[in-house]
Amino acid sequence: MTTPPTTESRKKLGPWNWREIRRVALVFILGAAALQMVFFSLLIAGQAVPDKPIIDKLAVSVANGTYGFSGAADRMGGSADTFTECVVAGTGLGSVDKNAFERAIAMPRIGSCHTGKDQILLLASGGQVDPVQVGQYYRYWAGYTVITRPVLAFFGLDGLRIVAGGMLAASLVVAFSVVARRAGKWAAAGLLLPLFFSTNLMSTPSNSFSHAMSVSTVLFGVAISAWAAGKSTRTMVFGVGFSAALFCYMDLLTTPAMSWAMCTAVVAGITYIRTRNAKAVLQGGILAAAVWIIAFAGTWASRWAIAALFLGVRTTYKNVRATVDFRTTGEWDNVSKDLFAPTAANWNYWLGHLPTAKVVLCLTVLAIVLALLVAWRRNGLRAVAFWPLLSLAALVVVIWYEVLSNHSQIHAFFTYRSIPAALGVLAFAALLLAARQSPLNGGEVHRQDSLGSGLHPGETRADAPELAAGANR
Numbered sequence: 001m002t003t004p005p006t007t008e009s010r011k012k013l014g015p016w017n018w019r020e021i022r023r024v025a026l027v028f029i030l031g032a033a034a035l036q037m038v039f040f041s042l043l044i045a046g047q048a049v050p051d052k053p054i055i056d057k058l059a060v061s062v063a064n065g066t067y068g069f070s071g072a073a074d075r076m077g078g079s080a081d082t083f084t085e086c087v088v089a090g091t092g093l094g095s096v097d098k099n100a101f102e103r104a105i106a107m108p109r110i111g112s113c114h115t116g117k118d119q120i121l122l123l124a125s126g127g128q129v130d131p132v133q134v135g136q137y138y139r140y141w142a143g144y145t146v147i148t149r150p151v152l153a154f155f156g157l158d159g160l161r162i163v164a165g166g167m168l169a170a171s172l173v174v175a176f177s178v179v180a181r182r183a184g185k186w187a188a189a190g191l192l193l194p195l196f197f198s199t200n201l202m203s204t205p206s207n208s209f210s211h212a213m214s215v216s217t218v219l220f221g222v223a224i225s226a227w228a229a230g231k232s233t234r235t236m237v238f239g240v241g242f243s244a245a246l247f248c249y250m251d252l253l254t255t256p257a258m259s260w261a262m263c264t265a266v267v268a269g270i271t272y273i274r275t276r277n278a279k280a281v282l283q284g285g286i287l288a289a290a291v292w293i294i295a296f297a298g299t300w301a302s303r304w305a306i307a308a309l310f311l312g313v314r315t316t317y318k319n320v321r322a323t324v325d326f327r328t329t330g331e332w333d334n335v336s337k338d339l340f341a342p343t344a345a346n347w348n349y350w351l352g353h354l355p356t357a358k359v360v361l362c363l364t365v366l367a368i369v370l371a372l373l374v375a376w377r378r379n380g381l382r383a384v385a386f387w388p389l390l391s392l393a394a395l396v397v398v399i400w401y402e403v404l405s406n407h408s409q410i411h412a413f414f415t416y417r418s419i420p421a422a423l424g425v426l427a428f429a430a431l432l433l434a435a436r437q438s439p440l441n442g443g444e445v446h447r448q449d450s451l452g453s454g455l456h457p458g459e460t461r462a463d464a465p466e467l468a469a470g471a472n473r
Helices: 007-012 018-047 051-064 082-090 100-106 114-124 145-183 185-197 201-207 209-229 233-250 256-275 278-311 313-329 341-353 357-379 386-390 392-403 405-410 418-434 461-470
Strands: none
Touching: 018 100, 018 145, 018 233, 018 278, 051 114, 051 145, 082 114, 082 145, 082 209, 100 278, 145 185, 145 201, 145 209, 145 256, 185 201, 185 256, 185 357, 185 418, 201 209, 209 233, 209 256, 209 278, 233 256, 233 278, 256 278, 256 386, 256 392, 256 418, 278 313, 278 386, 278 392, 313 405, 341 357, 341 392, 341 405, 341 418, 357 418, 386 392, 386 418, 392 405, 392 418
16 A cells, blocks of 8 residues: 655655755766776786786697687678687787786787787797787776686686676576566567577677677676666666676677667666656656766776876877777778768678578567557557657667767678667567556555655656556556
8 A cells, every 4th residue: 555645745756856866976976986996906806817827728729720710600690700709818918027907007918810829829839929019908998808817717718618608698597587577578588589589699609709798798787777777766877887887898899789778778668667657768768878878988988097097198098089080980991971871781781691680570570569559458559659768779779880880880790789689679668568567566666765765757656556556457
């Protein structure tokens, strides 16, 4: 039973408590700063792993022919990103004269694939790589080295592929379980299945383990965002922010749009379940999208700031500026600067290379149409009207493609995965509306301030009778 709200409580529980918002923003900033320190400390720990066992294990892979090839087929219709796999395996190697702290700052790395193969054999024989041939990868956090270096040292490259596969499988189970609990099993399936059945994702552990690790970070982030959205707006802000920061820490600019879209979508969907309020859903989705990109960009910028403290502002600025300019508008073969050319390139790659893409597209569209018909029959036209609102998160994929035009076209052979992820967002929204939704916790709606432990933007005590009644539909 819910207690009828008093006039005084309604005044306190307006849609936005600005004092609380300022407090949450301050805690968010301080927490983000502390998180960067934790991230950097973990980088140092990863670099403290001795190079010799890593080099010895990689030399075995070179001899076995499991390291050093580039441009391999993924055996699922596309190309495997073996180049990046070689980059990730060699990150942290090549600067034996630097200590763990210095290497965490500059993040040295040997060459990739063919070049890296020769350098690994040279290092294994006791030689040293010419410092000119050792790159500095401080543009990225390279947080994956926290996992890759110790696993390589103990188990070698094949063992690392097994670990990456385990991470991918575990993240799928966790993401599905959490989203299903918060939004329903059908909605969770709609969100995840297009990605897994129309991409080469299941082959990545064996031929581009770095992608398996990145996508597993996406899925863990989706689980965190869904869990946090079911708690409160305050918890959602911290959960989405942590998900974005963790993804930036682990990823090499492979599929950020996937994480951005899916995290935003689950927040908007769970806000709908809690409130049935269009304004609340819009506010919740916009807030989640804004928090994600702020946390992602802030985490990336903090990496540059840390590097600038030790490598110099001018050096860092030139390196970062050149890369940003190239990845957004740089010239490259077959790269067009036309509007929507990046989106079209990824769309065409997906449909043209993945043998299951067209079938998955048709089945997903059919599922969306049927789900919306069911939503109309069960919950009325008003419920169906929420579908465009809940689907807005899919647009961030297009935004990302267009802003990083050069990168999105050159790397369409893996950035295309954000297309079926966006399709999953559309299916998630429709299937969520088709279910007989009820508020979380058995229909009992939490009653706190708008950034406290219960209410979302736009939700007030006045909504309680309607929401409680919805639990008994």
